[in-house]
Amino acid sequence: MYKKLFYTGTKAILAGAFCAGMLASCHKDNNPSPSNPNDTSQLSASLAEDSLKYLMYQIMQVTYGDGGRTGSTGLPTYFWYTSVPALDPFSSTYPNADTLLNVMKRYAINPATSAPYDHYSFLDRNGTLTNKLMNGVSSRTFAATNSDFGLEYAPVLAAANSNQVRLYVLYADKNSPAGKAGIDRGCEITSVNGTTSFTNTSSSLSFVYNAILKSTSTVTLGIKRADNTTFTTTLNPVGYDINPVLFDTVYTANNNTKVGYFGLYTFASVINDKGQATFTKTALDKVFARFASSGIKNLIVDLRYNGGGATTTAEYLDSAIAPSSAAGKTMYTYKYNDKLTANLKATGLTETVKFPVGTGGLALNNVFFITSSNTASASELTLNNLKPYVKVLLVGEKTYGKPVGFIDFNISAYNPSGSKKYLADLYAINFATHNAAGTGDYYTGIPVDKDAIDYVNVPWGSTVNDDNLKKIMNYINTGSFPTARAAQLSTETIGGLRTAIPNAKPLSSFNGMVDYRLSKEIGKRNF
Template structure:
C-alpha cells in the first residue's frame, strides 16, 4: 500500500497546499494555517495526518486521480471541518485531543447522543501485536469487583491467560484478591489499577474457593495469548451432547506471513473434539471477549453454519459514500460469503454474553442469526457493529522513518444477510442472567450454563432465580464497569487496508 512519507521540512511546506486542496475536494472552507518549518513538531505532524486521513483522503495521489476526496472515517460528513484547525495547540495539544474532538460530532439518530465511543489512537502498536501476533505484555489476569449474596464487596479474578505470569503460577477464575502488596483495602481502585497496569511486579494475596490462601508475586511479562481458556463436552440427562468453550480474544488465525497462529490451532482442536463427540449444540462463552480480527469471526462462523448457508452472504461492509463510490477500484470488500460450511449439524448455538462482549464477538453472533437458531444468555452486549482498518501513521522525522501511531478510527459498519447491523445499544439476550464469578470455567453449577442446560432438556429457560439466590455466598455477582478491562475492544480488518490500490504507480 502507498503511504505518504514526508520529512519535517517538506511536510511543513506541503501542509498548506494539501489542506487547501483538501478543502476544494471536500467543498468545505478551511482556515488552517500550518506552522513554519522552524516550529513544526512531530505532534503537529501526527495531528495533521489524523485530520487528513479521517476527513480528507487516505492518499493524495488517489484523490487527484479520482477527482474526489477519499476520507477513511465512516461519519466524516457529520464533522464540521471548517471549525477544526489540527494545529491549534490550545484546543488540541495532543493527537488524542484532536481525535476526541472529531469523534464527538457524529450523532446516533436513535439516541441523540454521540455515536462514536470506539475510535482511538495506539501509539505503541500494541493492538496489532496482539491481534496479528497474539503477543501481549501484562500480568495476565483481570479482576473485577463483585457483590456476594449479602451485598458485601469482593475483588475477584474474572479470567487468566495460562501463558502469563499469573497463569503459570496457577491463578484461577473465581479466586478472591484479599490484599495487594500487603494492603487489605481492596476497595481502593487506585491501589488495584496501579498494581495491575502501572507496575512491573506486585504481590497479591488470593483466597481460593476452598478457603485457603496463597500470596504470589506476579510479573508483567511478554507472552503468547491463548484465547481458548477452557473447553469440554457435557452429556445432559436426555443424552444430548453439548460442546462448550470459552473464547476470550479474536486473535487472527493467520500471522503476517500467512502461517496458522496458535489461535487457529486451538480452535481446530476444540472443533475436532466436538466433532468426535457428536455434539448437537455448541456453547461459546464470550463474556469478556473484546473482539479482534474479522477473519477469525469468519472462520468460526464458517465452521458452525449449516451446509445450507454455503455460498450465501455472511455479512456486508458499509463504508462512507466516497469509499463506496470507488470500492471496486480500491478493491475494498463488500459482500463476505459463507464457505465450506456444514462441519456440524447443530440444533442450537448458544453464546454466553455480557456488557463486555464487544464487536467481533457480536459480528460472529449477528452473521449466524439468519441461518440457524442462535440463543444468547447473560446480559446485553456492548453494542459495536463498526470496525477499523488499523491505519499506520508514519513519516520521516529528521531523516529517519518513524512509526508514530496506529489510527483506529471507525471505517466501516457490518450488516448480516438480512441487512441488520444497527445494534449500537447492544444485543439483548434471550435469557437475562447475572455473571457469577465464584465458579470456575465450565462448572455445571454456573447459572449461565444451568440456563442453557434447562433449555436443552425442557425447551424453556428457567423462570426463577430463587435456587441460586439461596445458595452458597461465593456466587460473586460482577459489578459491571467496576474496573477497566485492559484489552482491545473492536473488530479490525488489516487485510482490507492492505488491499487499497491508490493510483500511484
C-alpha cells in the first residue's frame, strides 16, 4: 500500500503513484511514532525536512491521492487551497515545514477582520497530540519537548497596582500526576522548584511556564489548598488515561427541580483507533447516568477551558443532551473545498451527521454553557449543533471562534533501506461545519447571553463565588439573569476573589476539532 520515497541530491522525489494510505495512516497506538523515532542514520535531518515540506504541500495544495503526480486530476485537501499561489516547497525561503505552512496560512483573508482566516493549522511532530485526542492517552514515550503533569494554571496580580504575581491552578486531570497528588482548582502554587516569589515580568512568567508546562523532567510544587492547608509535592511526567471530567454534581433549584453540572477540559475521543471505548467515554457515561437517575431538568456544561478535540466526542455529548425528537435529524453538515465536494463518493468523505437512534432521554428545559475565549472548535460545534433543538444559553465570555476542523494526515517517509520514518501529523484546515439551521462561520467567536467573570481561585461547583454558576442559578430560579453591574478590572482583587492577568493564561491545551473517522475513511482510498 505504501510507495517509497527516493532521493536525488537533497530533494525528495516521489517514485510512481503516491498512495493515500501513506499520507493518512493516522491509526495510532500508545506509541504513535515509529519504534525508534530518533534513528536518523539512514535519513539526514535536512532530507527528512525536505520530504516533510514536499509531502505537506502536496497533500494541501495538489492531491492527497497520488502525491501530485504529473497529469493528476488533483484532490487538494486544504480548505482555502484556491487562495494559495503556486509555491516551491524546496525553496530556501522555507527552512522548514513550519515556515512553509505559516506562509500558506496567510493568503486566505477574512474580509470581516482583514486578517487571515487560518490561524489554526499546524504540524504535530511527535504524535503526542494525536495520541491524546484519538486514544485518550497522555504518553511521554516520544514527547521529550512536551511535558504533561496534567494541570493548567493562571498568574494573578497579588494586588491592584502590584508587580507581584500569585499562581492559581485552573484545573487538573484526576488521572494525571497533578490530580493524583491532590492538586485541583482553587489551589495556589506557592513555590516552583524552590522559587517562592514571582513577578509580572517575562523572565519570571517564562520560568514558571517552562517548569510546569514544558519541563522534560520533574517539577516540585508548593501547594496551598482553598482551606489554607499546605503541602509540597514532586510531580513526575508519566503517561495516564485522560479523564476530561473535572467536576460533576447535581444541584436542587428553588422549585425543587434538579440541575446537572459538569466541567470538561478536552474532547479526547470516546472511541480509540481500535474501535474500543476510551476512559473518556467511561467517565462521560457515568456522568450522564447520574444525571438521568437524578431526573435533571436543566444542564450546565462548563467548557471555559475546553479547546476542543475529537468530533466524535462532540457528537456523543449532543446525542446525550438533545431531546429524543432530534433522533434521525441533522446534527451538522460538513463543507469542504470545491474539488473534495465534487468527489465525495470517491473520497469517502461524509456530508451530513445525524442524531442517532437513542438520542435524548433527559428532557431538559435549558442547556447552559459556560464559555470563554478558550472555548474553541469542537466545544463550539457541540453547543452550535444543539441550538436548533433545545434552548441553549451561553454565560461567561465570547468563545474563541473556530468553525473549521482537521482531517489528520500522518506523514511518513522511507529510508533507502526501506524502513519507514515518521515525520509528523499534519493538521491543516480541511472542512467547515454548519448546524441544522445552517448556522456556522463564527470566526470571531460566539457571543454569550450573559457576561460573567472567571474567578480563578474559586473551587469547582461554588454557586456562591463562581460568577458563572451564580448567574445561571439565578436564571433557573427566577427565569432571568441578574441585572448588569459595573464590570470589575480583571487584575483587581475583589473580596478575595481573583482573576487572571489579561492575556496571560498559559493554556497549553489544543484548539481545534479533528474528525478521525474521516482520516480513517480517506486513508482507505487509493487513486
